[in-house]
Amino acid sequence: MITQMKKYTFLVFHRDYEPFLTQLRDLGVVHITQKAAGLIENDENLQAALQHEDELRRLINQGATDQLLAERANVEQSIAEAKQAAAQAAVWGDFDATRIQELKDAGYTLRFYSCPTSAFQEEWGVVINNKEGKTYFVQVDNPTFQDIDSEMLEKVTEIPAPEKSEAQWNQEVENLNGLLAAANARIEAWKLANMERLQKELSEARQNIDWQRVTLSTDKLAEGSLCLFEGFCPIDKETELNTMLDGAQVYYEETDPTSEDNTPIELKNNFFSRLFEPITRLYSLPNYAELDPTPFFAPFFMLFFGLCLGDGGYGLLILLAGIAIIFKAPKLKEWGWLGVFMGLTTMVVGILTGMFFGINLEEVAFLAPVKQYFITETNATVHFMGSAYHPMMVFAIMIGIFQILFGMGFKVVKITLRDGFKYAAYDCAWLVALVTLIVWFAMAGSLSTVGLYSIYAILGICALFIMFYSNPDRKVLLLNIGGGLWGTYNMVSGLLGDVLSYIRLFALGLAGGILGNVFNALALQAGGACPSWIGWLPTLLILVFGHSLNFALCLISSVVHPMRLTFVEFYKNAGFEGGGKEYKPFAKH
Numbered sequence: 001m002i003t004q005m006k007k008y009t010f011l012v013f014h015r016d017y018e019p020f021l022t023q024l025r026d027l028g029v030v031h032i033t034q035k036a037a038g039l040i041e042n043d044e045n046l047q048a049a050l051q052h053e054d055e056l057r058r059l060i061n062q063g064a065t066d067q068l069l070a071e072r073a074n075v076e077q078s079i080a081e082a083k084q085a086a087a088q089a090a091v092w093g094d095f096d097a098t099r100i101q102e103l104k105d106a107g108y109t110l111r112f113y114s115c116p117t118s119a120f121q122e123e124w125g126v127v128i129n130n131k132e133g134k135t136y137f138v139q140v141d142n143p144t145f146q147d148i149d150s151e152m153l154e155k156v157t158e159i160p161a162p163e164k165s166e167a168q169w170n171q172e173v174e175n176l177n178g179l180l181a182a183a184n185a186r187i188e189a190w191k192l193a194n195m196e197r198l199q200k201e202l203s204e205a206r207q208n209i210d211w212q213r214v215t216l217s218t219d220k221l222a223e224g225s226l227c228l229f230e231g232f233c234p235i236d237k238e239t240e241l242n243t244m245l246d247g248a249q250v251y252y253e254e255t256d257p258t259s260e261d262n263t264p265i266e267l268k269n270n271f272f273s274r275l276f277e278p279i280t281r282l283y284s285l286p287n288y289a290e291l292d293p294t295p296f297f298a299p300f301f302m303l304f305f306g307l308c309l310g311d312g313g314y315g316l317l318i319l320l321a322g323i324a325i326i327f328k329a330p331k332l333k334e335w336g337w338l339g340v341f342m343g344l345t346t347m348v349v350g351i352l353t354g355m356f357f358g359i360n361l362e363e364v365a366f367l368a369p370v371k372q373y374f375i376t377e378t379n380a381t382v383h384f385m386g387s388a389y390h391p392m393m394v395f396a397i398m399i400g401i402f403q404i405l406f407g408m409g410f411k412v413v414k415i416t417l418r419d420g421f422k423y424a425a426y427d428c429a430w431l432v433a434l435v436t437l438i439v440w441f442a443m444a445g446s447l448s449t450v451g452l453y454s455i456y457a458i459l460g461i462c463a464l465f466i467m468f469y470s471n472p473d474r475k476v477l478l479l480n481i482g483g484g485l486w487g488t489y490n491m492v493s494g495l496l497g498d499v500l501s502y503i504r505l506f507a508l509g510l511a512g513g514i515l516g517n518v519f520n521a522l523a524l525q526a527g528g529a530c531p532s533w534i535g536w537l538p539t540l541l542i543l544v545f546g547h548s549l550n551f552a553l554c555l556i557s558s559v560v561h562p563m564r565l566t567f568v569e570f571y572k573n574a575g576f577e578g579g580g581k582e583y584k585p586f587a588k589h
Helices: 015-027 037-041 044-064 068-092 099-107 165-214 235-246 279-283 295-309 312-328 330-352 365-373 391-419 425-442 450-467 477-501 503-528 536-573
Strands: 005-013 108-114 127-132 134-140 156-161 220-223 226-234 251-253 382-384 387-389
Touching: 005 015, 005 235, 015 165, 015 226, 044 068, 044 165, 068 127, 068 165, 099 108, 134 295, 156 295, 156 387, 226 235, 226 295, 235 295, 279 295, 279 365, 295 330, 295 503, 295 536, 312 330, 312 536, 330 425, 387 391, 391 425, 391 477, 391 503, 425 450, 425 477, 450 477, 477 536
Parallel strands: none
Antiparallel strands: 005 226, 005 251, 108 134, 108 156, 127 134, 220 226, 382 387
């Protein structure tokens, strides 16, 4: 739900302005109304403060100065280069680079080459090493390859003389690792010496920015002697604020927000619904004139997640992960609880549909006495108009129809509470008409004459509202008829697409189960094709890799598609407007 707010207008004498702001900040319950972003952000002092805040955040996030990080990066690069050089020198065996220089000083020039082993000829030079199909050899004062044809010469590559042997390069790597440890130690020492100070400075910078934004949003009246600004306070903190204001030397007015006010939004839900507030924020907060959709879509989202994932074993993994987060990472416990609820739902769906880590539970021998209770095509095929349908596909469509109708009801209630029922009559007529049509369709052939004529009457009344009352503010009949026809076209064409979107709930769950079953079959086949003493290894590798991949793909689709159904189908039919601005009180950090 959306917390009710009170709007406050403050008029303060200029000498009392800063002390009063300090009191408001210490209390920390008032969201100060700010002017348009462009009018505030262009202020030079605020720009400087924002840049300083960014610099502090950057230093805190990277954990060191640019110079210290550059020193460490240089050492790491040198280590990588030394390791590469060691690998290149390894093919020449153990040698002393100073001896090469001594030979050069004595007038003997050594040239280093490599070529495919199959192409090497003994007269080319002294072989040093054969490795990975290549021969590495050395020439001493050889007049190159004058007598070799060009095609053969293209296979020979001259290599620069190695500066050091592999052992010497490895020693260089050890020395550089010591420098790296020293660089890391300097960074850690810098953190110990500066991080607490930077955190405090960042807090002060944020408070300074908030202060500047408030002062820039304050209007100066009577040649600057009076300061006028507005703010909002949650109704449950109203008494606390009024007590402070009554003791301050300020004039204030307290009113209820109007539709013209950009009233900040504070969501206040129960434990279960609060877990889904991050999903609400991903799209947009509702505006103050709306209802909070979070508690209304939360159960649907949880069910959709379970249907898309559709495997009891995967649900067990999510459940265990959620429990681990709750106990091991208390700061993330709300995400842990979300995992618990999602995991439990997935386990229930997976067990009911007979799927556990890709294993079809109907085929498990010891479950034979209960296999008739699984909701599968074998046990509960739905027949309709001469065709057979999977029960989960039918359920997905039914839950989709229910959520769409629920969203339309949500819209009717929202408009009624905000504007009055006459503005919700058109949407209410569509809702009643659709529900009536569903009842008529479901009870076809069993309705009495009275019941049938009652349905005709209800549909007729709904048609009148739809065609002649699409907008109660229109006074021209033809405009309302045109609006009714256009609305009918949009409803019929959009409703079919919306309902069909829910079939993906069944399709995604089915695809994940099939893919998991395929990996199980591949693992058993691979293990059976190997000797018994080693057969378990390929089986285990395929199971781990296959189910990890399948779990990751299923998890992505199980998050993305429920979001789509929420933000597109449900939000559209619920008439969600959004655009709310989060409640952020002027307070100490």
